[in-house]
Amino acid sequence: MPLPPLGDTIAAIATAPGVGAVGIVRLSGPESYAVAERLFAPRSGAPVAALPPGRVVYGRIVDAATDETVDEALLLTFRAPHSYTGEDVLELQTHGGPAVLRRVLDLCTAHGARLAGPGEFTLRAFLSGRLDLVQAEAVLDLVNAQSDSARRNAALGLSKALTEQLGLIQDDITRVYGDIQAVFDYPDEGVPEAAFQAPLERALGRVRGLLSTARAGRVAQRGARLALIGRPNAGKSSLLNALLGYRRSIVSSTPGTTRDYLEAPVDILGVPVTAVDTAGIRDTGDAVEASGVEAAKEIAEHADLGLLLLDSSTPLAPDDRALVGELSPARLLVVASKSDLPPAWDPCAAQRELGVGPVLRVSAATGEGLGALKEAIRERLVGDAGGSALWLTNERHIAALEAVREHLERAKAAPDDLAALDLEDALKTLGELTGRGEVAEETLAHIFANFCVGK
């Protein structure tokens, strides 16, 4: 997969396909102004090439071959290097129908522009040094963000937060590497060993810190699975409906109504979650129900978090105690359901007796405790990383930082001459990660192939 050529002038529709109020065709490259000259007539009569940068000018899109006015439009001007790509950039803002945009794009190619491939504008922004690779990938994540937490994290990446962290790590490694080289070159100067250790530890601490956010990052980006579990009639379907804010699963007072399981996407305070309503877990002779029970156990095992519902209006049963034993406490959140009814047991006592975390009192009927439950779910899924901190979400970044961590751990344990080799490898990996070092063309092509055309 070769990279597209540089230096020519590219054009693409920058707005989403379909009907919109306004649509944008973007041009980038040395011929942008020349191309626009042939298809855009500013009302002022001024030549396009003479327009100062940073202006919006009103005019007409004209097909020079037929003298037809294709649309009225606004032209937005940028001059290299002060543009998104770092090249001469022009944007034609037209009416937002697919036929209009197609025609304007056709005029651009008729007058010398080439159709841009996926991500080509952002690739040029990277190659001109305006964005590093981590930022370019954040652009992709930002465009694809489906939840507010994913959006915020991508925005942080684009704002250089990750780039800066990586820079600090790189600086420390570079310093240690330099010191080790100095020892080789001037063995008599006697640089104390301890001088290496502090920056090395600091770099390693930063790498580990970043890697520890990867789980929260994955959840923010791809979402988490939340399994609702509990005995029949514990109120699972009702709670799912309450979390969703609309009726999705069947609620009934006959135990065992939910035989299979239902999945529903639900936004938990900005975290995308797939809630899975399982069959009531209990020993049963009914074959259909038994398979549902097996499925429920399986789901609970594979979910990121299990929400165990214990009906607070009826005494705890042996089944409830058995369920707690089946599930790992780290991935379990216990709810005393139907808190609007007179309680048959005390949540605090149950917490001690069952050896679980705080038992949350929730009523699907009145909504009591729902807010606190959502907070607790979010806290368990993304933890402290739920604040303004940056999360690693990109598999390429995670893999690279894991490699850096290994190199640093080895360097720490190795004698100087071997440590130097590992530090070299760590720096090389960081360079690939930010794209400021050597990056394989294939890696670049692969990253940008995932972009949409026009970005």
Ligand SMILES: Nc1nc2c(c(=O)[nH]1)N(C=O)[C@@H](CNc1ccc(C(=O)N[C@@H](CCC(=O)O)C(=O)O)cc1)CN2
């Ligand atoms: N219409 C439009 N909206 C857009 C974009 C765009 O390209 N076009 N963007 C992207 O797709 C994003 C904005 N990103 C941009 C980043 C840099 C520059 C730019 O021209 N920077 C120059 C000048 C800055 C200035 O005037 O101070 C520079 O940094 O030198 C433009 C857009 C989001 N909105």
Ligand SMILES: Nc1nc2c(ncn2[C@@H]2O[C@H](COP(=O)(O)OP(=O)(O)OP(=O)(O)O)[C@@H](O)[C@H]2O)c(=O)[nH]1
């Ligand atoms: N008062 C009150 N009743 C509730 C509440 N939540 C559920 N119920 C009732 O409890 C019964 C069982 O609720 P479901 O939500 O169907 O329980 P389930 O755990 O999904 O049951 P299965 O499908 O059998 O596993 C229904 O009659 C609900 O109306 C609640 O918060 N308060």
